[in-house]
Amino acid sequence: MTPRTKRAIVNDGVKCFFEFCILCGLFAMYGWAEKGIFTCGAGWLAAVFVAGGSFILLVRFRIQEDRQLQKRALRMQRYKEE
Numbered sequence: 001m002t003p004r005t006k007r008a009i010v011n012d013g014v015k016c017f018f019e020f021c022i023l024c025g026l027f028a029m030y031g032w033a034e035k036g037i038f039t040c041g042a043g044w045l046a047a048v049f050v051a052g053g054s055f056i057l058l059v060r061f062r063i064q065e066d067r068q069l070q071k072r073a074l075r076m077q078r079y080k081e082e
Contacts, residue, residue: 005066012058020051 024047 005062008062009059012062013055016051016055016058019054020047023047023050 024044027044027047
C-alpha cells in the first residue's frame with residue numbers, strides 16, 4: 001500500500017469519526033428530549049454501525065483503488081521496457 005493510500009485511509013477514519021460523533025450527538029439529543037437524559041442506547045448502537053460500515057466501505061474502496069494504480073504502474077513499466 002502506498003503512503004498516499006495510507007494517508008487517505010487515515011483521513012477517511014477521521015471523517016467517519018466525526019460522522020460518528022455527529023450521529024451520536026443527534027441520537028443523544030433525541031434520547032434526551034424523549035427520556036430526559038442520554039439513554040438512547042439503540043441510537044448509539046446505530047451510530048456505531050453507520051460510522052463503522054461507512055469506514056469499512058471507504059477502506060475497501062481505497063485498497064481496491066491502490067491495487068488498480070499498482071497494476072497500471074506495472075503495465076506502464078513493462079510497456080516502457082519493451
